[in-house]
Amino acid sequence: MTNRCGASVKGHNPKPMTVVEPSDLSSGRNPLGHTIELGRERPIQLDCGVELGPVTVAYQTYGTLNADRSNAILICHALTGDQYVADPHPITGKPGWWSQLVGPGRVFDTDRYFLVCSNVLGGCMGTTGPRDINPATGKPWGVTFPVITIGDMVQVQARLIDALGIDQLFCVVGGSMGGMQVLEWCASFPERVFSAIPIATAARHSAQNIAFNEVGRQAITTDPDWFGGDYASHDAKPVRGLAVARMAAHITYLSEAALHRKFGRNLQGRQGFSYGFEADFQVESYLRHQGSTFVERFDANSYLYITRAMDYFDLAAERDGGLADAFKGIKTRFCVISFSSDWLFPTSESRAVVHALNAVAANVSFVEITSDKGHDAFLLDEPELHATLTGFLNGAAEHRGLPRGNKPEGGR
Amino acid sequence: MMTLANGGLRVDLKLIADMVEPGSRVLDVGCGDGSLLAWLGKHKNVDGRGVEISMAGVAAAVAQGLSVIQGDADTDLSTYPVGAFDYVILSQTLQATYEPKTVLNDMLRIGRHAIVSFPNFGHWRVRSKLLFTGRMPVTGSLTYQWYETPNIHFCTIRDFLVLCGELGITVEKSIALDRYGGAVPSFGTGWLANLFAEQGLFLLSRRG
Numbered sequence: 291m292t293n294r295c296g297a298s299v300k301g302h303n304p305k306p307m308t309v310v311e312p313s314d315l316s317s318g319r320n321p322l323g324h325t326i327e328l329g330r331e332r333p334i335q336l337d338c339g340v341e342l343g344p345v346t347v348a349y350q351t352y353g354t355l356n357a358d359r360s361n362a363i364l365i366c367h368a369l370t371g372d373q374y375v376a377d378p379h380p381i382t383g384k385p386g387w388w389s390q391l392v393g394p395g396r397v398f399d400t401d402r403y404f405l406v407c408s409n410v411l412g413g414c415m416g417t418t419g420p421r422d423i424n425p426a427t428g429k430p431w432g433v434t435f436p437v438i439t440i441g442d443m444v445q446v447q448a449r450l451i452d453a454l455g456i457d458q459l460f461c462v463v464g465g466s467m468g469g470m471q472v473l474e475w476c477a478s479f480p481e482r483v484f485s486a487i488p489i490a491t492a493a494r495h496s497a498q499n500i501a502f503n504e505v506g507r508q509a510i511t512t513d514p515d516w517f518g519g520d521y522a523s524h525d526a527k528p529v530r531g532l533a534v535a536r537m538a539a540h541i542t543y544l545s546e547a548a549l550h551r552k553f554g555r556n557l558q559g560r561q562g563f564s565y566g567f568e569a570d571f572q573v574e575s576y577l578r579h580q581g582s583t584f585v586e587r588f589d590a591n592s593y594l595y596i597t598r599a600m601d602y603f604d605l606a607a608e609r610d611g612g613l614a615d616a617f618k619g620i621k622t623r624f625c626v627i628s629f630s631s632d633w634l635f636p637t638s639e640s641r642a643v644v645h646a647l648n649a650v651a652a653n654v655s656f657v658e659i660t661s662d663k664g665h666d667a668f669l670l671d672e673p674e675l676h677a678t679l680t681g682f683l684n685g686a687a688e689h690r691g692l693p694r695g696n697k698p699e700g701g702r
Numbered sequence: 703m704m705t706l707a708n709g710g711l712r713v714d715l716k717l718i719a720d721m722v723e724p725g726s727r728v729l730d731v732g733c734g735d736g737s738l739l740a741w742l743g744k745h746k747n748v749d750g751r752g753v754e755i756s757m758a759g760v761a762a763a764v765a766q767g768l769s770v771i772q773g774d775a776d777t778d779l780s781t782y783p784v785g786a787f788d789y790v791i792l793s794q795t796l797q798a799t800y801e802p803k804t805v806l807n808d809m810l811r812i813g814r815h816a817i818v819s820f821p822n823f824g825h826w827r828v829r830s831k832l833l834f835t836g837r838m839p840v841t842g843s844l845t846y847q848w849y850e851t852p853n854i855h856f857c858t859i860r861d862f863l864v865l866c867g868e869l870g871i872t873v874e875k876s877i878a879l880d881r882y883g884g885a886v887p888s889f890g891t892g893w894l895a896n897l898f899a900e901q902g903l904f905l906l907s908r909r910g
Contacts, residue, residue, distance in 0.1 A: 626771075645778070653751070653769050657764055674761055677765045685767020
């Protein structure tokens with residue numbers, strides 16, 4: 291690797307909140323982070339058979355890579371997440387999705403670890419995806435973009451890690467689809483992953499989850515503004531379809547208990563029913579808000595491609611055998627985490643991963659965290675999650691010869 | 703009440719720890735907060751794993767850097783491969799399993815040795831409670847009422863030894879424990895132990 295990308299391997303300076311236009315991102319200029327071009331000489335071999343390259347990858351880093359290059363943690367984001375783990379989102383201005391976990395003395399201690407998070411292949415925050423221009427046609431890819439898999443996303447991440455001059459990651463961590471990437475890393479590059487934390491995830495997407503994704507995709511593709519995926523050349527956006535997709539998906543991220551606690555049957559700014567189809571209930575108003583804000587920051591075609599990648603994910607089938615075969619001989623230290631009220635990626639899915647790891651006598655910890663917040667719990671302030679992550683990372687750091695944190699509790 | 707030995711480890715756990723060879727692979731089933739695993743890692747350089755049913759126990763163990771999964775002896779032991787460990791430890795948990803026989807067999811399938819301790823239901827205090835009050839015994843070491851106890855498969859030391867015989871298990875070492883978890887060598891492992899030991903502790907293996 292000639293490109294050691296030295297410029298990106300330096301201390302992270304907190305940046306002032308800057309709001310940029312999405313066009314800045316699609317033009318390849320990423321004012322808040324780094325971008326790198328990969329695969330120009332050696333294209334990415336996608337699972338669908340297509341060779342893709344070069345690809346642009348947008349990523350963020352926090353902390354400093356040590357001299358041994360042994361303290362790097364790759365954070366994998368979820369379906370609608372992005373690389374802005376701990377920075378204000380460039381479009382919405384909202385805090386990073388794990389900002390409460392990243393920083394000096396926090397769970398992902400930037401005084402000790404070098405954190406990397408890249409936007410996934412097929413994404414819409416700077417990494418090559420369907421919104422970008424197909425160099426062969428000079429037009430946006432749209433649905434002519436090749437169908438990608440979780441494995442493809444991980445191949446691209448591995449190229450990025452190569453470019454950063456890192457042989458072995460100290461840890462790969464992620465929740466939901468990020469957890470799928472963690473498992474894929476362990477199966478594809480076991481020797482490059484010292485420790486792994488798959489959170490609220492599964493080794494394959496369930497029929498129920500494929501079904502929910504299909505509802506979302508149908509909402510998008512039946513929106514007249516989708517134009518067969520070519521909305522860019524019609525100066526349109528299937529915002530209604532994408533909003534409905536987000537609303538349906540958002541329900542699956544919560545739990546009945548969380549919805550009830552938050553909204554109950556409370557009415558939104560009115561004393562009685564409208565006897566019409568306004569957003570009478572607070573929960574309706576909330577979902578509509580979720581949908582309408584989501585479309586500002588996410589590309590509809592990216593949503594199609596990334597949900598498809600999740601649907602195709604089946605770690606055991608990829609290696610035509612039992613799930614345990616995917617992990618044979620692995621030395622990685624695992625910490626599998628689930629949440630008791632998560633019905634999208636229920637504990638039984640995590641337990642299946644744990645049992646597969648047991649079957650190859652892998653080094654594994656497994657914690658089901660009691661929470662009524664549903665799947666979204668991994669993004670929320672859950673002290674038990676923070677304590678588990680901190681304890682596991684400290685234990686792994688000791689085995690890797692990295693300094694342990696001073697505070698046993700970590701957190702904030 | 704259990705007392706603490708040197709190094710902060712409970713006396714009965716220290717007796718278990720003494721049975722473990724340094725540098726070995728250990729699975730502690732029902733490991734609680736992982737204090738035995740932590741001690742073994744620190745003092746005997748053991749590659750330790752744990753299984754614990756309580757969320758609080760697992761969280762405490764993982765938060766101190768131990769490799770512990772949430773699970774239990776009945777459901778999780780079957781997932782490990784043959785000979786994955788040198789020692790599989792089941793401390794004061796056998797009586798709470800659904801299928802003690804399967805658990806014992808699994809322990810000696812996945813481990814070269816099994817270390818098992820359990821409260822002795824043959825203890826004179828238990829016998830006398832039942833004999834003189836006609837009610838299920840509640841004692842210092844058996845503190846639950848019958849309707850709330852997690853202990854569903856009580857046995858005496860003699861019962862246990864009979865089962866080991868039936869399963870072709872070799873008892874390499876046996877220790878009778880008093881109410882404080884300390885060893886009482888003078889009890890032996892015969893009728894005296896069955897009457898006076900509060901707990902039995904056994905190092906098991908299966909030849910062939």
